[in-house]
Structures are given as structure tokens and as C-alpha cells.
Amino acid sequence: MRGSKLERYEKLVEQIRRCTKCRLHATRKNPVPGEGSLEAEVMFVGEAPGRREDELGRPFVGMAGNLLTALLREIGLSREEVYITNIVKCRPPGNRDPRDDEIAACLPYLIEQIKIIGPKILVTLGRHAGRTIYGLAGLKWPGMSKAHGAAVRATVAGVSLTIFSTYHPAAALYNKGLRTVLQEDFRRLKSLLSGEGRGRTLFDYF
């Protein structure tokens, strides 16, 4: 593998900034590559940038982002310690769902991010991220209600890691019940992390 981690990452970010591989480039204000630590053990993958993210070129900075930051804080993590990105790097107009061909066009960037960062835990936020990451791992997506809170060992982009799935914070903004589920899932994520620290297997908790 040639070049330092930072050099590879900067090259990738530059490619994303110039990308015109799918129709989303025509309506974006700013592409949103992702941000956080390149040494992160935990990488979060959401769906797509929203309005605020598109304006600022940063992931999860709107209301859903505030909730994600709060959920991280509740389990003792800061945004700087993790890496946060999305399945597609440009905003779908009107916040519509990303289309399959847009996801396919953008996926090589996510694969390269996973290779560069090499996280131990890949957290999927929402069904699009879950379905896509399970697909990359060669696994059948069981649906959000079954997948959430579950940890699955897998190989994604050549990296041996654990996939942990939960709901997208945007879905919980106006749904208190779902917010409670998200909080429970994040507590499981914390157990997963601290379990590793004590040398226990990841699945002692599930």
C-alpha cells in the first residue's frame, strides 16, 4: 500500500470534492466526504447529507447530528474520537432517499474510507446504511427491526470488523419511543467497546 494514511485520505477527499459520477453532483452545494479520526475504532455510516450538511460540507451537523453527538456523549465518546460519514456523499434533492445507482456510484469512496481507517466496529445508522453494509459483507439484510442492536462479525472491504446496526437519528427526532431504542442500542455499543477492552469476546453481550 503506497503513501501514508493521511496522504491516501487527502487524495480520496479531493476525488470526492471533484466527483461527478452520479446526478447528485448537479444539485449539491458541497460534497460531504466525512470527518473524524483516521485512527477511529468506531466508524458511523449514515444515509446521505441533509440540507445543513450540504451547506457546510460536514456530516451530521443538523438536528439529527445534534442527536448523534448527544448519543455519543451519553456513552462517553466524542465526535473527534470516531469517524462519521454517509453512504452517499452528496445531498439528494429534497432529502429524498438515495437511489440504488447513486449508492453504487458512491460506494467505492466508502470502501476506500473503510480500508484507510480500518475500524473495529462499523455502526450503520438507518436501513439504507444497514442494507448496504450487510451487502458489502455478503450478508442478507434482515430488516431494521431485527438488525438493530445486533453485532455481527464480518469482513467489509477486506477489513475484519464487527457490524453494529441501529436506527438513523433523524427517525428518532420526533419519536420518543425510537429515541429510547437508540439510547438502548448505544448502551449496547458501549458494552461492545468496553468488552473488547477487558479482552472478552464481542458476543458475550448478545
Ligand code: SF4
Ligand atoms: S454522491 Fe458520490 S458518486 Fe454521486 S456525485 Fe457525489 S461523490 Fe460522486
